Structure formats: structure tokens, C-alpha cells
Amino acid sequence: MTRPIIGRVVPEQWRSTGAPAPLREPGTARIAVDLLGGDHAPAVVVDGALRAVQDDPSLHLTLVGPAEAAGAVLDALDPAEHHRITTVPGGSAAEAVAAGLADALVSAGDTAVTVLSAARALGRWPGVRRPPLAAVLPTAAGRLVLLDVGSSVDPDEPALAMHARLGAAYAAVVHDLPDPRVGLLTIGTEPGKGDRLRRSAPRLLEALPLRYTGLVEGSDVVLGTAADVVVTDGFTGNVLLKALEAAHGAEQADDSRAAVLLGVRGIVVVCHGAATGPDLAGGIGFAAGLHRRAALAAIAELMSYNEVSHE
Amino acid sequence: MTRPIIGRVVPEQWRSTGAPAPLREPGTARIAVDLLGGDHAPAVVVDGALRAVQDDPSLHLTLVGPAEAAGAVLDALDPAEHHRITTVPGGSAAEAVAAGLADALVSAGDTAVTVLSAARALGRWPGVRRPPLAAVLPTAAGRLVLLDVGSSVDPDEPALAMHARLGAAYAAVVHDLPDPRVGLLTIGTEPGKGDRLRRSAPRLLEALPLRYTGLVEGSDVVLGTAADVVVTDGFTGNVLLKALEAAHGAEQADDSRAAVLLGVRGIVVVCHGAATGPDLAGGIGFAAGLHRRAALAAIAELMSYNEVSHE
Numbered sequence: 263m264t265r266p267i268i269g270r271v272v273p274e275q276w277r278s279t280g281a282p283a284p285l286r287e288p289g290t291a292r293i294a295v296d297l298l299g300g301d302h303a304p305a306v307v308v309d310g311a312l313r314a315v316q317d318d319p320s321l322h323l324t325l326v327g328p329a330e331a332a333g334a335v336l337d338a339l340d341p342a343e344h345h346r347i348t349t350v351p352g353g354s355a356a357e358a359v360a361a362g363l364a365d366a367l368v369s370a371g372d373t374a375v376t377v378l379s380a381a382r383a384l385g386r387w388p389g390v391r392r393p394p395l396a397a398v399l400p401t402a403a404g405r406l407v408l409l410d411v412g413s414s415v416d417p418d419e420p421a422l423a424m425h426a427r428l429g430a431a432y433a434a435v436v437h438d439l440p441d442p443r444v445g446l447l448t449i450g451t452e453p454g455k456g457d458r459l460r461r462s463a464p465r466l467l468e469a470l471p472l473r474y475t476g477l478v479e480g481s482d483v484v485l486g487t488a489a490d491v492v493v494t495d496g497f498t499g500n501v502l503l504k505a506l507e508a509a510h511g512a513e514q515a516d517d518s519r520a521a522v523l524l525g526v527r528g529i530v531v532v533c534h535g536a537a538t539g540p541d542l543a544g545g546i547g548f549a550a551g552l553h554r555r556a557a558l559a560a561i562a563e564l565m566s567y568n569e570v571s572h573e
Numbered sequence: 574m575t576r577p578i579i580g581r582v583v584p585e586q587w588r589s590t591g592a593p594a595p596l597r598e599p600g601t602a603r604i605a606v607d608l609l610g611g612d613h614a615p616a617v618v619v620d621g622a623l624r625a626v627q628d629d630p631s632l633h634l635t636l637v638g639p640a641e642a643a644g645a646v647l648d649a650l651d652p653a654e655h656h657r658i659t660t661v662p663g664g665s666a667a668e669a670v671a672a673g674l675a676d677a678l679v680s681a682g683d684t685a686v687t688v689l690s691a692a693r694a695l696g697r698w699p700g701v702r703r704p705p706l707a708a709v710l711p712t713a714a715g716r717l718v719l720l721d722v723g724s725s726v727d728p729d730e731p732a733l734a735m736h737a738r739l740g741a742a743y744a745a746v747v748h749d750l751p752d753p754r755v756g757l758l759t760i761g762t763e764p765g766k767g768d769r770l771r772r773s774a775p776r777l778l779e780a781l782p783l784r785y786t787g788l789v790e791g792s793d794v795v796l797g798t799a800a801d802v803v804v805t806d807g808f809t810g811n812v813l814l815k816a817l818e819a820a821h822g823a824e825q826a827d828d829s830r831a832a833v834l835l836g837v838r839g840i841v842v843v844c845h846g847a848a849t850g851p852d853l854a855g856g857i858g859f860a861a862g863l864h865r866r867a868a869l870a871a872i873a874e875l876m877s878y879n880e881v882s883h884e
Contacts, residue, residue: 498812
């Protein structure tokens with residue numbers, strides 16, 4: 263039932279201390295989880311991993327971190343389920359994905375560390391300097407993609423334009439919106455409203471091969487009526503996301519507690535530092551879903567199409 | 574019952590078209606209202622002015638704007654109340670305050686225009702380049718001052734330090750907090766978290782004669798447990814405020830729909846463009862309260878004290 267991964271060199275640290283890497287089957291999703299990521303790690307990560315495995319019989323986990331924490335997951339599982347867990351004592355979850363041990367990674371660790379480690383281990387897409395983190399927010403009008411929410415805190419205009427392209431491709435693929443509306447977050451809807459960056463960025467956004475619908479405000483991120491994708495810098499996006507999470511409290515859907523890193527060659531889901539076990543289980547389920555619908559390949563295809571049509 | 578204002582030259586445009594400027598009595602508050610400010614002006618301003626006058630028998634209004642709109646307020650009032658309304662067909666509400674016709678002004682007009690007109694007509698306090706707008710947010714832990722929320726969109730470190738001083742003095746005086754905790758809004762609480770501005774600003778904030786308690790996050794603006802005053806740039810503050818207003822919907826207290834401009838020589842209350850009649854009445858009541866408790870003089874005194882103790 264298991265076989266080695268063909269065509270990949272698995273470095274020493276990736277030799278499993280549990281069962282060998284599971285076979286990749288249709289419907290199966292293999293998620294690498296950073297056991298030491300998060301304010302309450304590893305306890306909440308162990309809790310989240312167990313919830314995720316128990317919820318989804320086609321889920322396999324690669325647990326990256328200390329043997330004790332990984333052991334706690336194995337101990338709590340029926341021995342018949344142990345083949346679904348691979349444990350790796352060192353390295354990063356991104357290296358586990360790069361090594362072919364997993365299809366996606368989930369971490370609640372420091373965002374900057376996760377972004378850098380993912381960019382280094384997996385590689386970035388052409389034109390992406392600092393991969394943006396995209397959060398999905400529930401609104402009365404449907405799901406809204408807000409990006410960046412914490413990766414790129416001092417972006418320039420071309421970085422915002424790349425956020426717009428990546429966010430639009432994500433919404434098209436994952437939210438099934440053929441032509442998502444993309445708005446630029448600022449402090450008023452009349453042209454020229456905003457700081458220096460926001461006053462100069464629209465020129466570049468208007469020239470992109472996507473449906474740029476202009477300036478939007480903080481209220482639009484909540485209402486969802488003006489745009490399906492809202493582009494901002496990682497500073498504003500992170501402040502806003504954390505405030506809205508606190509305002510909504512626990513009512514919020516699990517998905518919205520996790521963000522996805524766009525522009526890297528792999529599926530990377532970031533949970534926030536204060537994530538709970540259910541939050542982590544939600545993040546793992548979210549990553550599994552992105553893998554199962556081959557979201558990354560579809561987003562990459564849309565991005566290339568846009569590049570061609572822009573020439 | 575009425576007498577001219579002594580020691581002030583009232584320019585031609587301030588000659589009242591209604592009753593002469595009302596006598597300043599203990600408890601009386603004379604508020605200048607910008608009839609043309611706001612997305613739905615003058616209708617909602619007329620509505621707000623009427624609500625405010627009817628709610629508060631010691632309130633006098635100077636209505637700045639077109640005669641028809643001012644007339645609509647007079648027509649709806651008992652003639653016995655007409656002495657409480659002064660109408661001025663031209664100029665700005667800030668000029669009405671500068672001319673001594675009013676103790677404070679309220680506008681739902683374009684924020685940048687109101688800030689500039691107030692700074693020009695009333696003058697700024699020493700060291701204030703761009704007066705910040707402070708919003709008061711309700712939190713589970715009490716009232717929280719967030720500033721700037723839209724005046725100073727590209728501030729430097731000294732501007733953030735001035736926001737901190739003004740916000741602390743405001744919270745001390747208006748929220749009766751002898752030693753308010755001041756936090757800097759950023760994207761994590763570990764030192765060094767944030768963009769360029771937020772990485773360099775703490776040095777200056779730590780040197781101020783106030784209780785700087787370090788970095789706070791978006792969630793802290795909602796929870797209110799980490800700080801009583803949260804300092805940020807006007808871009809982030811405006812985005813955050815509008816998002817939280819939309820998230821809270823109509824449940825929010827009236828006060829929080831209005832912001833006060835700090836660092837100018839007069840009481841200036843700014844309602845947002847989409848303000849309703851009740852919002853404007855709330856803003857007028859807020860301005861009247863600040864005048865009645867002599868908040869501006871007390872804040873100015875605290876600011877001077879801080880300046881002395883810093884030397």
C-alpha cells in the first residue's frame with residue numbers, strides 16, 4: 263500500500279519516524295503541519311491535528327516537530343489509523359512539502375518566518391517578490407478575499423498590482439467567480455482618496471487584465487457589495503483582519519481564521535498565532551480542500567493567461 | 574435676553590439672518606453646524622439639527638449654509654424656539670466659531686476640507702502640523718480613543734508622537750482616566766513588528782511623558798484591554814473605523830459615529846459623510862458636552878504640563 267516517492271530526493275531529516283509517506287490516492291490529501299507553530303503550540307496543534315484526522319478519513323498528516331508532540335497524536339489515535347500519520351522531527355513544514363512528503367502545509371507559527379521559509383523551500387512564481395497572504399472573509403454578499411493580511415508590510419505599486427492579480431485568480435478558482443471585482447482599499451471612494459501609495463496605485467491597477475472596480479472603504483470589506491477581492495498592504499490588512507475577527511468573535515466560519523499564501527509553488531495555509539484546536543483543524547481542512555480541487559494549478563493557469571493577454 | 578458678543582469683530586457674512594447670536598449662559602452650548610456637509614446634506618443635517626434642538630433646551634445652533642435649508646429648521650420649530658437658531662448663509666462653520674458665534678462646530682462634510690478649514694480659521698496648537706481626528710470606540714473594557722482616523726494619512730514619527738500626546742490628554746480629560754495607557758497599533762506585540770513607520774516610532778513614544786504601554790494589534794482596538802488610547806496613521810485608522818462601524822451596524826453608540834479634531838484652537842466634531850440625522854444629532858450633543866465641561870482648556874493645560882515636565 264505504500265511506495266517511495268519517485269523522482270524526489272528525500273533529505274535525511276525527512277525520513278519518517280512513523281509510517282512511510284502515504285500513497286497519493288484520489289481524494290487523499292497529505293498535509294504537513296508545523297507542530298511548534300502558534301502561541302499555544304504544541305498542545306493546540308496536537309488537538310487540531312486529531313480533530314482533522316478524525317473528521318476526514320482521506321486525510322494524511324505529516325507532523326513536523328518534536329517526537330513527544332507527534333507521539334501525543336499517535337497515542338490518541340486508533341492504531342489502525344497510524345498509517346495516516348508521518349512524523350518528522352526537524353526542518354520546516356515547507357521543506358516537507360518541497361520534499362514531496364505532503365501536498366500542502368499548515369502553520370500557526372510566526373507569519374514572517376512561515377512566508378520566508380515557504381518562499382525559500384517552495385519557490386515563488388515569476389514576478390512575485392513578497393508572496394501575499396489572502397484571507398477569506400464572510401460578508402452578507404458572499405465570500406470576500408482580502409489581501410495582503412500580513413506578509414508585505416511596505417509594498418510598492420507593482421506589489422499591490424501583483425496582489426490584485428493573485429487575488430482575482432484565487433477568487434475565480436476557489437470562489438467560482440468567473441470575473442471577480444477587484445477594489446483598492448482606501449479612505450474614500452472619490453478618485454485621489456488615500457495616502458501616497460493609494461493615490462498612485464490606481465494607474466497600475468487600471469491597466470491590469472482584470473475587473474478593477476476602483477476605490478473601496480473599510481465598510482466594503484464587511485458588506486461585500488462593492489468588490490469580491492480587496493487589495494491592500496499587509497499592515498492595514500493585518501490590523502483590519504484582527505479587528506474584525508475580534509468584533510465577530512467566535513461566530514465566524516473556520517475558513518476565515520486561516521489565510522492562504524499566494525504566489526509560491528505550493529499550498530501554504532497560515533493560521534494566526536492565537537489559533538485554537540478547531541481553528542487549526544479548520545486550516546487543515548481548508549488546505550486539503552485546496553489540494554483536492556487542484557486550486558494551485560488552476561490559479562497558475564489563470565495567471566499565465568493574464569500574462570499572455572496583457573502582452 | 575440677547576446682547577452682542579463683546580470684543581469680537583463679526584464679519585459681514587456672520588450677520589445673522591435670524592435672531593442675533595444668543596447669550597452665552599452657564600449650561601448653554603452654541604454649536605455651528607455645516608448644513609451642506611455630508612452625502613445626504615442638507616436633508617439629514619436639517620433632521621439632525623432639529624433632533625438636537627428638541628433634545629436639549631440649552632442648545633443654540635448656528636446653521637451655516639443655504640437659507641432654504643436653515644429655513645426648514647426654523648419652519649419645523651415652535652416660533653418661541655427661534656431665538657435658539659442663528660443662520661449664516663456663507664462661509665464655513667469653522668469661521669463661525671472663529672468669529673465667536675459658536676462654541677464648537679459639527680460637520681459631516683469632506684474630512685480633509687473640514688480639517689483644513691478648521692486649522693486655518695481657528696489655528697493649530699504649537700507643534701501640531703496636521704491635527705489628528707480622534708474617534709471614541711466602545712469596548713467591553715470601556716471607551717477607547719483611536720487616532721488618527723483620517724486626517725493625517727502619511728504621518729512621520731513626530732506626528733505619531735503628537736497623536737499620542739493629544740490622545741492621552743483627551744482620554745485623561747474626557748474619559749476621566751488620570752493616566753491612560755497609550756498603545757501603538759501594529760501587526761504583532763513583539764518588539765519590531767510592523768512596517769517602517771511602526772518599527773521606528775516606539776523610540777519616540779517611549780520618551781514621551783505619558784504611559785506608553787507598547788505595541789497593540791487590531792483586536793486590541795475592539796477588546797480595549799491593552800490600551801485606552803491607540804495611536805495610528807489616518808489611513809489605517811480610517812479603514813479600521815469604517816470597517817468596525819459596518820461590523821457593529823446600528824448597535825453602536827452615537828458618540829462613536831463622530832470624531833473630534835485635536836490640536837486646533839476650538840472644538841471641532843466631524844461626522845462621517847454617510848451620517849444620518851440621529852448621527853448628526855449625536856455629534857452635536859457630543860460637541861455640546863465637550864464645550865460644557867470645558868474639555869479643550871483642560872486638554873490644553875495637560876499638554877502644556879507635559880511639555881514642561883519633558884524639559
